[in-house]
Amino acid sequence: MFDLKEIVKELAGIVGQEFVTIAPEMMQKYAIDGTAPKIVLFPGNTREVAEVVRVAYRQKLAVVPWGNGSKMSQGNRPERLDLVLGTSRMNHMRDVDTSNLTITVEAGVRFRDIQARLATEEDRCYLPLEDLTTEADDFVCSDRSNSGCFLPIDPCCSDMATIGGVIATSSAGPRRLLYTLPRDMIIGVKMVTPKGDIAGAGGKTVKNVSGYDTSKLMVGSMGSLGIICEMTFKLLPLPEKMETVLVSFDSFKGAADLADRILGTTLLPAAVTVLNAAAFQKLQNAACSGFRPGSFVVATAIE
Incomplete structure (x- = not known):
């Protein structure tokens, strides 16, 4: 004792x-x-x-x-x-490098704060898609409505969750259909082992084929392999457009059949979710206030 x-x-x-x-x-x-x-x-x-x-x-x-x-x-x-x-005091964004689409953060940073910070970054320059023959010296910023970046992870409780908890539990929501899992976005980690040693793996290099990929080993480890202190992620530019298509059904079979048919096409939605009426009422916002759901709703996110 x-x-x-x-x-x-x-x-x-x-x-x-x-x-x-x-x-x-x-x-x-x-x-x-x-x-x-x-x-x-x-x-x-x-x-x-x-x-x-x-x-x-x-x-x-x-x-x-x-x-x-x-x-x-x-x-x-x-x-x-x-x-x-x-980890609440470990809440610093160590390196926000939108030019190279990477970010390094401490474990206690809230996920929502990462997304809010990245959405305001304006220093990336995008190639205008309408003219791919322009000389390199003449490239100008495109007229994108969204010029920021984001971390393409979709955890539950995203307003509350810290990034360390998201990675330790491998939390991924419906948008994993398009953006895959947290393990695919993490490229570096600094952790403390159970004996108190500081260890690191990976870094800001998106493609790293040297040695074991310890960063991904820590994803979903639930604190059993060590304490995650810092993480580096690769980022993506914000989507040009984000829309959600809602389709109402009176039966679960009809809703499930549509979801299955969507997943069987060449379309690549960000998310496909089947909701019952009660769940839809909880999640709906002002944008879909005029929608009258049946017993089930298929929500398809397109980005």
Whole structure:
């Protein structure tokens, strides 16, 4: 059995007294399936994460990384939970390189903030599609309505989720039909191993065939292989147009048949989803307020 006070003192020396707590209300806030931790702390960078994990390894503490908690219902209930390591202070976008369509972010950055930042980037220059014979020196920006970029991942709870949690759980929503899975977008990772060593793999090179692709190994690892601290992703320009086509059906069979027929064509929609009326009512916005759904709705996203 470890000495709680001594460990808290040692951890406070690493992350700062104000960023470590054993307050009962905080233990309940960060409980997982009714299992409460004994310590909650918030390191500010990868080095602090490594030092904390070294202490935990030496003291044989069970550690769980925590982004914003939106996916803590996934996975099995922890057998032990001694220390929750929150990543909320690790919320920096380290390198936003829209010219090369890459971004490097810390694990605690919220997914919605990444998309909001990328959507405002105006420094990319696009080739006008109407004239592909123009001399290279005469290229000008096209009249695109959207000149930003985006990270083509479609996680659930995207307004709440941190990017570290998205990658650790391999969270992917309906748009994976077009943009595939998180493992296909990640090209670099910096992590802390269970013994407290800092390890890295990949980088800003989109095509990297040297050695094992450890970056993809961390996708969906649920914190079992280490704590993800930084990630590098490849980006895509924002789509020129984004539309959703809704078709109403009175039976599930009719809706499922249409979805199956769409997937069997040469069309490449961003997403095809079959919703019942209750689910559609929850998800609809003002743009489709005039649509009257039947028992089922097929929603097809086109980009």
